[in-house]
Amino acid sequence: MMKNSTHCILFLIILFGNFTAFAQIKARTYSLADTLRGSLNAERTWWDVQRYELAFKPDYINKTIAGANEIMYKVVKANDGKTRMQIDLQEPLIIDSIWYNGKLKLTFEHVGSVWYAHVPAQKITALNRVKIFYHGSVHQAKRAPWDGGFIFTTDSLSRPWMTVACQGLGASVWYPNKDHQSDEPDLGASLTMTIPDTLVGVGNGRLVLKKNNNDGTVTYKYNVQNAISNYCIIPYIGNYVNFKEEYPGEKGKLDVNYWVLDYNLNKAKTYMPDQVHKMLKSFEHWFGPYPFYEDGYQLIDASHTGMEHQSAVSYGNKYKFGYLGRDMSGNGWGIKWDFIIIHESGHEWFGNNITTKDLADMWVHEGFTNYSETLFVDYIFGKQAGNEYNYGIRKGIRNDSPIIPAYGVNAQGSGDMYPKGGNMLHAIRHSMNNDELFRSILRGLNKTFYHQTVTTVQIENYFSKTAGYNYAKVLDQYLRTTQVPVFEYYIKNGEVFYRYTNCVTGFNLPLVLKKEDVKTLKIVPSGEWKHSKLLSGQNALLTEAAIESMYYLDVKTKK
Known part of the structure; x- marks a missing residue:
C-alpha cells in the first residue's frame, strides 16, 4: 500500500525493488488533514450513511468532471442544529451547493479537503438526505494505481479510456462522501455516468438504465444492493463489449459478467472463465459462498494492473499467468495461474465482505487475501504446492516497520501485511494441524462478520475462540513488531x-x-x-x- 494510494498488490513492488513509501513510515508525523480523514469526530459520528446516489459526467478533453452525490443517512446521535456535517472532497474539486431533503439550501465552509455543511436540528433515527453538487479539475493518477486518482488515458487504438483507482488516497479524490472505512452505505449505492455515445460505461453491480440522450451522449446507471466501501465504487468507460455466464455456486446461480475491450474479446472468452471458475470453486470451498450474489461478479479490463472493486474487479494483467508473466514465488507455482484474477477476487471475501473500520487494520484485507493465493494453489495443485508457494513469497518480507501503525490518522502499516501476513496465517494453520478446523474458521469469519466493518481485535478474538487456543501473542508478534522469532x-x-x-x-x-x-x-x-x-x-x-x-x-x- 502506498502512502497516497492503497493497492492490493503492493508487495509486488517490494519483491521487485521499487518500494519507497514505507521506508519513511516510522519517521512520519501526522497532520490535521490526516486526523480529519482518519478519525471519527463529532462532525461524523452523529450520522450514519445509508446510501449513495452518485451521478457524474467526465470531460475527457479538459480532464474535468461535474456531478452530484445524494447521501441518504440516519441520525444516530442528537443534533441540535449547531453540529456540522463533515463532507470530504479533495482539492482541486469544488462543491457548488448542498441541498437538504431537496428543499433547503445549506451554507457550508471548508478547510482544504474537508467541507462542513451547516444542517438543521434532526431527531434520532430520522432518515434524511443531502445532495451535493460539485465540479472541477480532478486529481489525476500519474502512475495508476500506485499513486491513485482519476485516470484519463487511451487504449491501444488511441481511443478514450477512463476509470479511477483511489484506495488509500480516498474516494473523496473524485466524489463527495464520508471518506472513512467504518461507514459503508448500508443500503448500497448507484452510479450514473453520462458519457459520449461512442463509449460504454460499466459500474459496480447491475446495469439498471441505459438512455440515449440524443445529444451525442448516453447515460448508464448501475445499482449495488449490498453495503460497499466508498473506494470500491468505480466507473469504467471505454470501448467495452460484454459476454456473460451463470456459475453454479454454493448459493445457486451466480451471474458472471466479463467486460473487455473489443479487441480482447476472443482471447478473453477462452482465458477469463477458466481462471474465474477455479477461483470461485477454491474460494467458496475455503471461505464460504461468494458474498455478493445479489450484485453478481464482474471482471473488467482496466488500464492499470488491477484492483478489488466490489462486484466489479478490475483486470490489467495482460492475459498472462503470474504477475505480468512473472512468478511471484520464484519456484514455479506462481506462474501457473493469473495472479490478478485470483488475488483481487480474493478481496471479495477479505476486504469487501469483511472491511476494517480503520485503515491501520488493513492487514485483515491484505494478509488474508495474500494467503488466499496459497489456498488457491493448495486447492488446485495440492498441499505441497501450497507450502512451496507460501515459502517462496517470504522473500518479500522486509520487517521495516510494524504491520499495524497508529490508529485514527488514516495511516497504513508496512507492506509486510501481504507476504508476512500470509506467512503468519500459514504458520498458524500448521500449528493447528487440523485443516477442517482452520477452514471452518475462515468460513466462520465470513459468516459471522458478513457485510460488516471490523477491528483487528474482533478478528483476533474470533480466531482464538474458534480455534480453542489463544493466538493473541502470536498475532501480536507478527503484526505489531518487526522481530522474527x-x-x-x-x-x-x-x-x-x-x-x-x-x-x-x-x-x-x-x-x-x-x-x-x-x-x-x-x-x-x-x-x-x-x-x-x-x-x-x-x-x-x-x-x-x-x-x-x-x-x-x-x-x-x-x-
Whole structure:
C-alpha cells in the first residue's frame, strides 16, 4: 500500500525493488488533514450513511468532471442544529451547493479537503438526505494505481479510456462522501455516468438504465444492493463489449459478467472463465459462498494492473499467468495461474465482505487475501504446492516497520501485511494441524462478520475462540513488531530441548512436525527452556530447513 494510494498488490513492488513509501513510515508525523480523514469526530459520528446516489459526467478533453452525490443517512446521535456535517472532497474539486431533503439550501465552509455543511436540528433515527453538487479539475493518477486518482488515458487504438483507482488516497479524490472505512452505505449505492455515445460505461453491480440522450451522449446507471466501501465504487468507460455466464455456486446461480475491450474479446472468452471458475470453486470451498450474489461478479479490463472493486474487479494483467508473466514465488507455482484474477477476487471475501473500520487494520484485507493465493494453489495443485508457494513469497518480507501503525490518522502499516501476513496465517494453520478446523474458521469469519466493518481485535478474538487456543501473542508478534522469532533447539540423550527468543513475552506458537511413517511431534515452546522425549524417527523431523519451510521463524540449532 502506498502512502497516497492503497493497492492490493503492493508487495509486488517490494519483491521487485521499487518500494519507497514505507521506508519513511516510522519517521512520519501526522497532520490535521490526516486526523480529519482518519478519525471519527463529532462532525461524523452523529450520522450514519445509508446510501449513495452518485451521478457524474467526465470531460475527457479538459480532464474535468461535474456531478452530484445524494447521501441518504440516519441520525444516530442528537443534533441540535449547531453540529456540522463533515463532507470530504479533495482539492482541486469544488462543491457548488448542498441541498437538504431537496428543499433547503445549506451554507457550508471548508478547510482544504474537508467541507462542513451547516444542517438543521434532526431527531434520532430520522432518515434524511443531502445532495451535493460539485465540479472541477480532478486529481489525476500519474502512475495508476500506485499513486491513485482519476485516470484519463487511451487504449491501444488511441481511443478514450477512463476509470479511477483511489484506495488509500480516498474516494473523496473524485466524489463527495464520508471518506472513512467504518461507514459503508448500508443500503448500497448507484452510479450514473453520462458519457459520449461512442463509449460504454460499466459500474459496480447491475446495469439498471441505459438512455440515449440524443445529444451525442448516453447515460448508464448501475445499482449495488449490498453495503460497499466508498473506494470500491468505480466507473469504467471505454470501448467495452460484454459476454456473460451463470456459475453454479454454493448459493445457486451466480451471474458472471466479463467486460473487455473489443479487441480482447476472443482471447478473453477462452482465458477469463477458466481462471474465474477455479477461483470461485477454491474460494467458496475455503471461505464460504461468494458474498455478493445479489450484485453478481464482474471482471473488467482496466488500464492499470488491477484492483478489488466490489462486484466489479478490475483486470490489467495482460492475459498472462503470474504477475505480468512473472512468478511471484520464484519456484514455479506462481506462474501457473493469473495472479490478478485470483488475488483481487480474493478481496471479495477479505476486504469487501469483511472491511476494517480503520485503515491501520488493513492487514485483515491484505494478509488474508495474500494467503488466499496459497489456498488457491493448495486447492488446485495440492498441499505441497501450497507450502512451496507460501515459502517462496517470504522473500518479500522486509520487517521495516510494524504491520499495524497508529490508529485514527488514516495511516497504513508496512507492506509486510501481504507476504508476512500470509506467512503468519500459514504458520498458524500448521500449528493447528487440523485443516477442517482452520477452514471452518475462515468460513466462520465470513459468516459471522458478513457485510460488516471490523477491528483487528474482533478478528483476533474470533480466531482464538474458534480455534480453542489463544493466538493473541502470536498475532501480536507478527503484526505489531518487526522481530522474527528465533526457535532454538538441541537434541541430547533422546530428548529435544527448545525455546523461543527474540519475541514478545508469552509468544506461544505451537510447532507440529510431520513426516510419513514417523509419529507426529507437537511441541509448544515458550521463552523458557523445555524438553520433550523423542520417539523413533522423530530426530529426522528436527531440521532447520524443515521447520523454517512451515513456520516463519529463524531456526537455530544450539551445539
